[in-house]
Amino acid sequence: MRQAQDTEPAAFTRGEIPQWSSLHGIVRDASPATASHCARVARLALELAIKTGLRGEELRAVAATAMVHDIGKLGIPASILDKPGALTESEFARVREHPQLGYEMLRWACSTAVCTESVRLHHERWDGRGYPYGVSGEAVPLIARIIAVADAYDAMVSDRPYRKAMGHEAALAEVRACSGTQFDPALASAFAEIDFEMINESDLALQRSAA
Ligand SMILES: [Fe+2]
Numbered sequence: 001m002r003q004a005q006d007t008e009p010a011a012f013t014r015g016e017i018p019q020w021s022s023l024h025g026i027v028r029d030a031s032p033a034t035a036s037h038c039a040r041v042a043r044l045a046l047e048l049a050i051k052t053g054l055r056g057e058e059l060r061a062v063a064a065t066a067m068v069h070d071i072g073k074l075g076i077p078a079s080i081l082d083k084p085g086a087l088t089e090s091e092f093a094r095v096r097e098h099p100q101l102g103y104e105m106l107r108w109a110c111s112t113a114v115c116t117e118s119v120r121l122h123h124e125r126w127d128g129r130g131y132p133y134g135v136s137g138e139a140v141p142l143i144a145r146i147i148a149v150a151d152a153y154d155a156m157v158s159d160r161p162y163r164k165a166m167g168h169e170a171a172l173a174e175v176r177a178c179s180g181t182q183f184d185p186a187l188a189s190a191f192a193e194i195d196f197e198m199i200n201e202s203d204l205a206l207q208r209s210a211a
Contacts, residue, residue, distance in 0.1 A: 019109050020064040020065075020067065020068060020109070021064075021067075023067075023068045023071060023105075023106070023109060024038065024039075024067045024068055026071075026074075027068060027070070027071050027074065030074050031073065031074060031078075031081075034070050034071075034073050034074070034081075037070065037154060037155075037158070038066065038067050038068060038069060038070055038071075039067065040154050041066045041069065041147060041150045041151050041154050042062075042063045042064075042066035042067045042150075043199060044150035044153060044154065044194070044199070045062050045063065045066040045146050045147050045149075045150040046059060046062060046063050046066075047194045047195075047199055048146050048149060048150060048187060048190060048191050048194060049062040049063075049146055051190040051191075051193055051194060052142075052146065052186070052187065052190055054142075061112065061114070061115055061143060062143050062146055062147075064115065065115045065118050065119060065143050065147065066143075066146075066147050066150065068102070068106065068119065069102065069118070069119050069122050069147050069151070070098065070102065071101075071102045071105055071106065071119070072097070072098035072099055072100065072101030072102030072103070072104075072105065072119070073095075073098045073101075073102075074101075074105075075097070075098065075101040075105075076094055076095055076097070076098055076101075077094070080094055080095060081095070082161060083161065083162075084161035084162060085161070085162050086162060096123070096131045096132060097132075099119060099120050099121065099122055099123050099131070099132055100120060100132055102119040102120065103116050103117070103119050103120035106119055114141050114143060115143065117141055117144070118141045118143035118144035118147065119144075120132075120144075121133070121135055121140050121141060121144040122144045122147045122148055122151060123148070124136070124140045124144065124148070125148070125181065125182045125183075126140075126145070126180060126181065126182060126183055126184050126185070127180070127181045127182070129181075130148075130182075137184075145183070145184045145187055146187060148182070148183060149175060149183050149184075149187050149188060149191050150191075152174075152175065152178075152182070152183070153171050153172075153175055153191070156170075156171035156174060157171050168196065172191075172192055175188050175191055175192065176188060176189075176192060
């Protein structure tokens with residue numbers, strides 16, 4: 001099993017923020033739906049990071065990383081990403097390449113290894129049954145574990161071409177049910193404590209409908 005280089009968020013220099021913001025702009029131009037999803041995940045990830053006790057530069061790192069966590073999807077054909085039905089095994093294999101593709105795109109733009117590493121590992125699971133490497137537990141950087149929870153929640157409460165969105169309570173129950181398997185247990189319980197009304201559901205819904 002491959003080990004992550006860092007396990008905790010590192011300082012994210014202010015000088016890198018404009019670079020990462022422009023990267024989000026590139027995602028938005030190429031795929032508005034992916035950019036909207038990234039923005040919603042960043043908002044949720046930020047709240048979860050605050051609940052987890054992260055502060056200052058660490059929060060900046062979480063938000064900036066989440067804003068571009070799916071940039072690798074720009075390397076996946078739209079015919080696969082937007083397919084209005086179940087994916088074939090080979091199509092799903094292409095989709096599973098996006099964390100590594102994102103890492104390859106970002107590693108030249110960011111000197112903070114834990115951020116690029118978190119893009120690469122945002123689909124890993126606490127129990128090691130995720131992809132692309134099967135890294136488990138705290139060997140997955142905290143930023144990646146935070147994004148994994150926010151990402152899964154947003155996916156559940158969003159419409160997909162092949163299924164309707166799940167409600168907030170049902171999605172929250174699913175996060176709890178996957179505590180200790182898919183998600184870091186501490187993060188799964190902290191996520192349930194987020195004040196979802198306070199984060200302005202209408203903003204999130206607006207971004208969802210614009211996608
Ligand atoms: Fe992803």
